[in-house]
């Protein structure tokens with residue numbers, strides 16, 4: 001049941017402290033700074049020379065995160081939309097690791113991409129929420145995100161668990177390939193241990209409902225971010241369009257002046273996702289849209305609130321490591337989307353035309 005929540009999606013949003021605890025349970029030792037992922041022993045990834053992610057929708061946004069993290073750790077990695085993978089460079093050796101990211105494990109585009117990778121002789125790995133799903137049969141190996149069942153058609157808690165499971169997997173891959181541990185790991189794992197509590201704080205203190213009340217019914221909604229915050233911006237826009245039926249687009253903050261700015265008016269609220277000081281460049285983009293009358297909503301670490309006073313609305317996130325801050329930013333955006341859709345009376349758990357698993361291309 002919905003456990004007293006009006007929608008499964010809201011229940012699943014509020015379950016995230018617990019579902020994330022399940023994702024990391026027994027896998028992380030933050031005192032010794034070690035990570036252990038069941039079937040993957042030390043050295044399991046030593047031969048990997050590059051990584052290709054294949055996935056769709058929300059899972060693709062989680063994969064973008066992971067590709068950015070791996071690249072930062074020195075491992076070449078690309079996130080492909082699985083439906084476009086036929087045109088991607090062919091993985092040629094068993095040292096190519098192709099990772100399918102799929103909550104359901106049944107997405108047709110993603111399964112087809114894995115078949116192509118298998119045919120090319122690549123090593124294939126499934127990152128999924130669903131034990132016994134098709135993707136686990138098609139891939140050589142599997143890693144489960146353990147988020148628990150997700151009933152709402154729009155993905156929420158599974159995104160958070162995907163991002164964190166992929167962060168742990170990326171650390172293991174890089175450790176084996178580089179034959180050394182990422183010097184930033186200890187700090188990151190320390191913050192990861194606090195992440196369920198940080199999520200609880202976001203859920204308890206979010207101003208999302210007031211912001212949704214002020215902004216619902218506008219013409220379009222835009223979401224900007226740079227670097228890894230771009231994945232959160234894309235995911236914010238996807239969620240809003242799915243459940244509210246309002247027009248929403250996410251794009252790289254750097255792209256703003258190259259076209260999207262032409263659409264900006266006082267009728268188009270713009271969300272800016274800032275996950276750390278490196279993203280402060282996004283501020284000038286946001287000031288630009290504000291000068292054209294657009295309401296500006298900033299999602300950023302609470303410590304930056306002073307620098308961001310120009311914003312019309314502020315969605316604070318607790319201090320954490322920059323590589324996991326996007327999870328917290330995304331939860332604020334999940335809540336805004338939920339409340340906008342609720343104000344508009346949409347059938348949040350079952351948006352028209354959409355299915356929980358998309359088993360045809």
Ligand code: F6R
Nearest residue numbers: 057058059102103104107154155
């Ligand atoms: C977004 C959503 C879809 C799925 C996509 C992939 O809220 O639900 O975009 O993310 O269809 O599904 P999986 O992860 O099952 O492969």
